[in-house]
Amino acid sequence: MSKMKFLPLLFFYGALYFQLVLGVRFSDDFFVNFGAEHTRQPDRSATTIQLGLNNVSGSGFRSKYPYLYGHLSMKIKLVGGNSAGTVTSYYMASTFKRWSELDFEFLGNVSGKPYILQTNVFSEGKGGREQRIYLWFDPTAKYHEYGFMWNQELILFLVDNRVIRVFHNTKDLGVPYLEYQPMYIYSSIWNGESWATRGGLDRIDWEEQPFLASYTGFNLRDACAVTSNEASAMHHCYKRLFRSSYGWAPNLALSPAQIEDLRWIRKRFMIYDYCTDRKRFRGRQPPECSRNWP
Numbered sequence: 001m002s003k004m005k006f007l008p009l010l011f012f013y014g015a016l017y018f019q020l021v022l023g024v025r026f027s028d029d030f031f032v033n034f035g036a037e038h039t040r041q042p043d044r045s046a047t048t049i050q051l052g053l054n055n056v057s058g059s060g061f062r063s064k065y066p067y068l069y070g071h072l073s074m075k076i077k078l079v080g081g082n083s084a085g086t087v088t089s090y091y092m093a094s095t096f097k098r099w100s101e102l103d104f105e106f107l108g109n110v111s112g113k114p115y116i117l118q119t120n121v122f123s124e125g126k127g128g129r130e131q132r133i134y135l136w137f138d139p140t141a142k143y144h145e146y147g148f149m150w151n152q153e154l155i156l157f158l159v160d161n162r163v164i165r166v167f168h169n170t171k172d173l174g175v176p177y178l179e180y181q182p183m184y185i186y187s188s189i190w191n192g193e194s195w196a197t198r199g200g201l202d203r204i205d206w207e208e209q210p211f212l213a214s215y216t217g218f219n220l221r222d223a224c225a226v227t228s229n230e231a232s233a234m235h236h237c238y239k240r241l242f243r244s245s246y247g248w249a250p251n252l253a254l255s256p257a258q259i260e261d262l263r264w265i266r267k268r269f270m271i272y273d274y275c276t277d278r279k280r281f282r283g284r285q286p287p288e289c290s291r292n293w294p
């Protein structure tokens with residue numbers, strides 16, 4: 001009997017927990033930065049947003065603040081059905097001239113055919129580090145979590161908490177690292193039909209519009225926002241880095257399980273890897289590659 005009494009209480013705290021931890025409102029940390037008329041907020045608590053694309057425009061959102069280091073994520077359910085030609089991107093980018101950028105780009109496909117997830121890393125304005133994989137699940141059937149873990153030693157690209165890519169600090173090999181530029185978090189959906197699906201063979205079928213990608217589970221608790229232009233705001237993030245779990249062992253190196261993840265990805269899901277594109281780099285592998293594949 002007494003157990004029954006606890007149920008409402010449990011429910012109450014459960015709901016509170018949901019509000020506080022899982023139910024972060026979109027507008028707490030983000031705003032729509034283009035194509036507002038093509039977005040939707042389907043739930044009243046505003047913990048979910050949908051970005052839409054039609055033949056007039058796409059849409060996108062951005063974080064209010066840029067972030068310097070952290071472990072962050074969001075949950076995304078991609079455009080279902082015939083999404084050929086659509087590109088849904090989720091990325092972090094600085095606004096300086098020699099910018100840094102970390103990209104997830106989801107390339108749609110005709111019904112029943114797999115999306116491609118393309119990732120890229122720009123440091124000091126230099127990109128050209130594309131990798132392409134298939135996912136091990138249907139990203140349109142339900143929400144999956146996508147995120148980054150970024151500290152002074154490495155950057156992880158995470159899908160449902162599995163590492164699909166690592167970019168190590170290889171300054172010792174002459175490769176600039178992403179270390180002094182805070183980056184905003186962006187997402188957008190846009191028309192990429194000239195290249196995205198089978199190299200542009202499958203175009204967007206506008207009969208299917210609007211194309212909607214859904215977002216929820218915005219998680220920035222463990223990331224450091226740079227909230228002003230003052231030097232002290234960045235300094236705060238360096239200090240936080242050395243006090244946080246993301247900036248401390250064991251997060252400064254890959255765990256054995258993460259190494260297994262990367263090998264599994266490479267063996268089972270890899271479509272393209274700039275590191276093995278011999279023609280492109282005339283047989284000279286970019287220096288960071290030696291360290292980024294365990």
Ligand SMILES: *[C@@H]1O[C@H](CO)[C@@H](O)[C@H](O)[C@H]1NC(C)=O
Pocket residue numbers: 107108109110113114115116196197198199
């Ligand atoms: C779409 O499906 C085809 C197979 O029909 C596949 O070759 C291609 O990699 C898939 N993805 C994209 C984005 O083109």
